[in-house]
Amino acid sequence: MTEETGKELVKRWVRPAIRELSAYHVQEAEGLIKLDAMENPYRWPEALREEWLGLLRTAEVNRYPHPQAPGVKAALRESMAIPAEAELVLGNGSDELIQMIAMTLGGAGRTILSVEPSFVMYRMIATFLGMDYVGVPLQTDDFNLDLEVLLAAVERHRPAVIFLAYPNNPTGNLFDEAALLRIIEAAPGLVVVDEAYAPFTDASFLPRLGRYDNLVVMRTLSKMGLAGLRLGLLAGPAVWLREIEKTRLPYNINILTQLSVAFALRHREVFDTQTAAIREAREAMFEAFQTRKDMEPFPSEANFILLRLTRDRVADVHRALRDRGVLVKLMHGSHPLLEDCLRVTVGTPGENLAMLDAFDEVL
Numbered sequence: 001m002t003e004e005t006g007k008e009l010v011k012r013w014v015r016p017a018i019r020e021l022s023a024y025h026v027q028e029a030e031g032l033i034k035l036d037a038m039e040n041p042y043r044w045p046e047a048l049r050e051e052w053l054g055l056l057r058t059a060e061v062n063r064y065p066h067p068q069a070p071g072v073k074a075a076l077r078e079s080m081a082i083p084a085e086a087e088l089v090l091g092n093g094s095d096e097l098i099q100m101i102a103m104t105l106g107g108a109g110r111t112i113l114s115v116e117p118s119f120v121m122y123r124m125i126a127t128f129l130g131m132d133y134v135g136v137p138l139q140t141d142d143f144n145l146d147l148e149v150l151l152a153a154v155e156r157h158r159p160a161v162i163f164l165a166y167p168n169n170p171t172g173n174l175f176d177e178a179a180l181l182r183i184i185e186a187a188p189g190l191v192v193v194d195e196a197y198a199p200f201t202d203a204s205f206l207p208r209l210g211r212y213d214n215l216v217v218m219r220t221l222s223k224m225g226l227a228g229l230r231l232g233l234l235a236g237p238a239v240w241l242r243e244i245e246k247t248r249l250p251y252n253i254n255i256l257t258q259l260s261v262a263f264a265l266r267h268r269e270v271f272d273t274q275t276a277a278i279r280e281a282r283e284a285m286f287e288a289f290q291t292r293k294d295m296e297p298f299p300s301e302a303n304f305i306l307l308r309l310t311r312d313r314v315a316d317v318h319r320a321l322r323d324r325g326v327l328v329k330l331m332h333g334s335h336p337l338l339e340d341c342l343r344v345t346v347g348t349p350g351e352n353l354a355m356l357d358a359f360d361e362v363l
């Protein structure tokens with residue numbers, strides 16, 4: 001087999017929609033101050049790490065993990081105050097839950113609808129499954145929902161699923177609550193409120209579960225500080241979740257994740273302290289951005305801040321920051337509303353100062 005025949009086979013058999021995609025790109029971060037991926041910058045206290053390692057020693061990795069992960073579910077219910085009547089489905093990260101939802105409700109001729117700019121996986125997973133995707137632009141000035149346009153799009157496309165990130169990534173804002181409720185009421189299918197950034201805001205749709213037939217809430221432990229474990233959860237009415245659960249691969253939550261998550265949530269105060277520090281640092285960072293000329297930060301309820309450069313060339317600034325050891329995310333080019341924008345994850349106070357210094361050198 002030559003490379004040529006391989007290419008021909010690929011061209012013949014790999015679906016055009018997949019061939020046209022570019023793979024999800026992760027920037028090389030070795031040795032850099034990593035403010036590009038909304039990770040919690042803090043490690044666990046040493047004593048806690050020791051206790052955790054002791055627990056991992058008991059893991060029977062020769063056995064399959066528990067298929068339902070009941071220990072994880074109980075810990076999540078308690079720590080997130082999931083309404084008792086809500087059912088739970090666990091995913092290998094909430095990315096996998098998006099995929100499971102799409103597999104359950106999707107297929108050719110069906111539509112996933114979201115807003116733009118927002119989390120790119122909604123569109124990507126629609127493409128993976130050969131579904132139609134509709135991205136309704138947010139308002140230009142404040143990235144809020146454009147309710148009339150959105151309602152018209154829902155009416156016209158009759159989406160099987162609507163994904164709304166609350167707070168939204170990459171813009172950081174919470175959508176207007178009343179507008180979001182109107183969408184839930186108008187939607188013919190399922191509405192997924194994606195609360196990946198719940199640890200950094202007081203707002204949530206969890207208390208509304210059960211009041212709407214078509215509402216589910218998705219969360220993840222990634223942004224709280226367990227990104228490496230890969231655990232997401234979907235909470236909602238049993239009638240929906242029983243169906244979605246059928247698409248879950250039997251052992252998607254591995255034994256190390258099951259043990260570690262249950263352990264971590266028993267020590268929730270550690271994460272609460274860390275996320276509180278991040279929220280505080282976010283406010284300081286926002287003010288610091290505001291006082292600098294030539295940049296416009298957007299208010300954030302998440303652990304990152306989107307900002308627009310008003311003068312310099314953003315790609316050059318992004319590169320110059322990296323040359324000074326600071327990695328942020330270049331949003332320019334990913335959507336027209338994100339022209340000249342960077343997204344900066346909130347780090348430790350020390351990292352944030354280094355980042356601001358780097359900006360001052362570059363701008």
Ligand SMILES: *Cc1c(COP(=O)(O)O)cnc(C)c1O
Binds near residue numbers: 093168196220227230
């Ligand atoms: C980061 C993020 C996710 C994915 O989180 P994982 O649980 O790590 O897969 C989902 N939704 C939004 C809006 C995010 O920003």
